[in-house]
Amino acid sequence: MADIIKKATREAYGKALVELGGRYKDMIVLDADLSGSTKTGDFAKVYPDRFFNAGIAEQNMMSIAAGIASTGKLVFASSFAMFAAGRAYEQVRNSIGYTHLNVKIGATHAGMSVGEDGATHQCNEDIALMRTIPGMTIINPADAVEAYAAVIAAAEYDGPVYLRLGRLAVPVINDDSYKFTMGKGIVLREGSDVTVMATGLMVNEALIAYDMLKSEGISARIVNIHTIKPIDEALITESAARTGAIVTAEEHSVIGGLGGAVAEVICEKYPVPVLRVGTEDTFGISGPAADVLKYFNLTAEQIVKKAKQAIAAKKN
């Protein structure tokens, strides 16, 4: 097995912004005093005239982004997920969502893997919040390769996009041949007993779970759902029909995230057991990211456990 290369999705975000800055001459990037962390600073270095710091004022930043976009320019606005989706929720909803303006929200430091900063900064609700906004596209990339492609695709799409990015360096699981299609899940492994639908850094855990399940004679289909809205209904129902049970896995609350989205589709289109791996309606805790993820059972082992339960819950 080749050496595992680890890279944070926010690193790819910064690099993609620089690439896009050359391509879109009127593109503007905003940040709220976190440009070093969100990596919008990469863009600021190359295009200082098109980068603006809103300071620690995320609500204003989101409405500023809407105003700029209303004049026909492409805008990226960045902060940590907690403040982009949480603090500025209503600005995103009314200034950006209701208007359907061409604003891309680059929300980094999402989920438990923020680690040491603890609960006030570990945003496990952003997917749920953004999902409720009509017309909002939500992308949660699994690795740096997918993140880079997703940022480019978001720029090419006309309308609001929420890009959910991480602080933690995570294994790169895709190679140069990777192609991103907004709204289309990716089958990474074929299987017949159960489908694991994962998003973000849990996709790698799902791949590890595949091997663990295989060693016990269980055939799992592994699907990467990078676009959580619009959700790939066809792939979800097809997976339900093919394997008869589903496990979802996300670094987010089990309420309203990928698990919620998949369950909504399954309930209406093709009822089968759906079990969710995610944070169980709880706030986070301080600790090194890897330890925090284990503490909240955001692991391959938990996916394996839930997969077995899901298979057992199938009606014969």
Next chain:
Amino acid sequence: MEQAQKNMLLKTACKVRMGVIEGTTEAKSGHPGGSLSAADIITYLYFCEMNVDPKNPKKAGRDRFVLSKGHGSPALYSVLALKGFFDFDEIKNLRKIGGMLQGHPDMNKIPGIDMSTGSLGQGISAAAGMALSAKVSGDSYRVYTLLGDGELEEGQVWEAAMFAAHKKLDNLIAFVDNNDLQIDGNIADVNSPKPIDKKFEAFGWAVFEIDGHDFDQIEDAVNKAKQVKDKPSVIIAKTVKGKGVSFMENVADWHGKAAAGEQAEQAMAELKSEYERLA
């Protein structure tokens, strides 16, 4: 200002006020008080100042107007209709299913609306974003926005004020419709945003204070604001909530309540009588 122009403005603003009453009464809801107080300012901007084209509402390089106090929409809709953006009869369908005139301004449904607003505090930020965009691409258009005085209680207003001054947005001119009343009463009693002038000064804005119902003063302040360099301007316009309808003037209760029956008839009669006096 020449008398003929002033007379045109007075008559237009009077028609705008009739639209405010007609629309809110038909809708059995809406915000007549703050629409009537803002009517003269919005009328002046669209009929004397702004570079806009009703036949091409999205014209590149046009001046922008953002009604940050979005609940003043009946006044803005009436102005846009009189300017020719759409038929004045649309006012009858304000706030109705199937009508295009939403309770608060909607940029995707209504010709001439530059930004959807209604949630207070967000409009001034969007206006600052437009002004910043013009600076980045070297466009010469100006951005006007109108805030309520109660709206100044929203923290986002001051985030935007800080931003606009720091980014030296001298192409941004904000009005404060200072009618001193908000839903729950006098702004000084509810959670006073005063002193408004000193706050904006401290945030780095050029400040002008006028009578918001005097077209000479509105014109003078706008002309002075346009000469200001390297900082945004705010024109604090002292106004009368419910202006032009005797029983609505300076009564907070008419913030968000439509006139009905005899009161609606009286309001329209007063405005018609004023219009005839001007003609």
